[in-house]
Amino acid sequence: MSERRRIEVLGPGCTRCKETFRVVQSVVEQAGVDADVVKQESIERMMELGLLSTPGIAIDGKIVFSGRIPRVEDVRQALGLT
Amino acid sequence: MSADAETAPAARTSLTAPAAAWRARLLALLGVGAAALLYTRLERIAVFLTYDLGGLARGSHLGAALAFFLFEVPKVLLLLTAVVFVVGVVRSWVTPERARQLLAGRREASGNVLAALLGIATPFCSCSAVPLFIGFVTAGVPLGVTFSFLVSAPMINEVALVLLFGLFGGKVAGLYLATGLSVAFLSGLVLGRLNLERHVEPWVWKIRSGSSVTASEKRFADRVADGRAAVADIVGSVWLYVVLGIAVGAGIHGFVPTNFMASFMGKGVWWGVPLAVLLGVPMYSNAAGIIPVVQALLGKGAALGTVLAFMMSVIALSLPEMIILRKVLRPTLIAAFVGIVAAGILVVGYLFNAVM
Numbered sequence: 001m002s003e004r005r006r007i008e009v010l011g012p013g014c015t016r017c018k019e020t021f022r023v024v025q026s027v028v029e030q031a032g033v034d035a036d037v038v039k040q041e042s043i044e045r046m047m048e049l050g051l052l053s054t055p056g057i058a059i060d061g062k063i064v065f066s067g068r069i070p071r072v073e074d075v076r077q078a079l080g081l082t
Numbered sequence: 083m084s085a086d087a088e089t090a091p092a093a094r095t096s097l098t099a100p101a102a103a104w105r106a107r108l109l110a111l112l113g114v115g116a117a118a119l120l121y122t123r124l125e126r127i128a129v130f131l132t133y134d135l136g137g138l139a140r141g142s143h144l145g146a147a148l149a150f151f152l153f154e155v156p157k158v159l160l161l162l163t164a165v166v167f168v169v170g171v172v173r174s175w176v177t178p179e180r181a182r183q184l185l186a187g188r189r190e191a192s193g194n195v196l197a198a199l200l201g202i203a204t205p206f207c208s209c210s211a212v213p214l215f216i217g218f219v220t221a222g223v224p225l226g227v228t229f230s231f232l233v234s235a236p237m238i239n240e241v242a243l244v245l246l247f248g249l250f251g252g253k254v255a256g257l258y259l260a261t262g263l264s265v266a267f268l269s270g271l272v273l274g275r276l277n278l279e280r281h282v283e284p285w286v287w288k289i290r291s292g293s294s295v296t297a298s299e300k301r302f303a304d305r306v307a308d309g310r311a312a313v314a315d316i317v318g319s320v321w322l323y324v325v326l327g328i329a330v331g332a333g334i335h336g337f338v339p340t341n342f343m344a345s346f347m348g349k350g351v352w353w354g355v356p357l358a359v360l361l362g363v364p365m366y367s368n369a370a371g372i373i374p375v376v377q378a379l380l381g382k383g384a385a386l387g388t389v390l391a392f393m394m395s396v397i398a399l400s401l402p403e404m405i406i407l408r409k410v411l412r413p414t415l416i417a418a419f420v421g422i423v424a425a426g427i428l429v430v431g432y433l434f435n436a437v438m
Contacts, residue, residue, distance in 0.1 A: 014209040051217075052179055052210070053204075054209050054213060067205060073307070
């Protein structure tokens with residue numbers, strides 16, 4: 001059985017970060033991916049992962065996307081769905 | 083049955099994948115051509131709509147304001163879309179991560195120049211200020227060099243340059259670029275020499291910064307997609323500011339008497355430039371919203387240097403960004419930052435007024 005993945009949406013809480021969270025959540029729900037989606041506002045965590053430009057998306061501790069609001073295709077690609 | 087369901091959609095497609103891609107490219111090219119043609123006709127269309135169709139009298143306040151509005155809105159939006167797309171594609175190569183790699187461990191002067199230049203190409207959102215700052219300094223980018231980047235990135239961006247070019251021409255846009263780079267370079271250099279490292283919040287230095295693995299190998303189709311995403315993102319979030327800014331500009335253009343601004347923003351007043359810089363600090367707008375206002379002010383007799391100083395001050399010295407940076411910088415350092423950048427902008431303002 002595959003492990004439940006952990007998706008972190010990183011950002012200090014501005015509108016772009018919230019929008020990113022919404023996009024990721026909707027893709028995860030629609031695709032039925034087995035994952036927890038959490039909003040991460042901690043600077044320490046962003047630094048730990050090496051994120052420089054928010055918003056950012058990390059899957060299981062690895063940054064897969066950053067710098068702007070992702071489109072649905074970007075999230076799907078990051079999740080390995082396309 | 084499932085086999086039929088899988089083959090049926092394929093049978094319904096009339097074009098093979100490569101042919102469909104060529105059709106998409108042709109349509110895109112036609113679209114661009116049509117947009118370019120439209121662009122050249124905009125002023126005539128605006129005049130027609132306002133005076134011939136709308137029945138307003140030529141020379142009337144409302145007529146002037148409306149014609150201005152109807153001309154500038156589609157013109158600026160078209161220009162913006164085109165440039166944001168191109169820069170969006172270029173940006174897939176220049177990322178903050180690459181900028182950090184290039185700047186880590188650089189000496190002053192050459193590092194400041196590179197940082198100021200890289201800031202132009204790098205996207206910047208105020209909320210990125212903190213992660214960016216920490217990420218840079220903990221990776222070994224000198225403090226002054228980081229500041230050059232932080233000044234250049236928000237102030238000199240393609241949106242500002244496009245709008246300046248579209249509304250004032252290449253000379254003004256070029257001068258803004260050159261002086262903006264100088265302000266970024268010099269303020270970073272000075273700040274670096276002041277050795278203010280102890281005024282950075284101590285916890286910043288303790289952070290272990292990881293380096294993220296960035297995908298540098300992208301197909302060109304992905305980069306084009308990045309361009310389109312940039313348009314959707316940037317133009318999508320900025321268009322309302324542009325329209326509002328142009329509306330304000332149209333109002334000023336149509337209703338404020340000519341040379342009204344000359345009384346306190348004109349060349350003759352020595353305190354015009356410092357006043358403009360001071361006014362700009364508590365205000366924040368992105369370039370898209372403020373430039374149309376700037377154009378209208380200019381049309382009413384405000385001096386170019388004063389107005390540009392105001393614009394730079396509004397964009398580069400934003401109160402929200404200072405508040406965000408308070409998390410990582412002590413008040414002394416923030417004050418030094420604001421003071422030095424403001425001084426640079428002041429010099430630019432006086433210079434423009436003297437020379438133009």
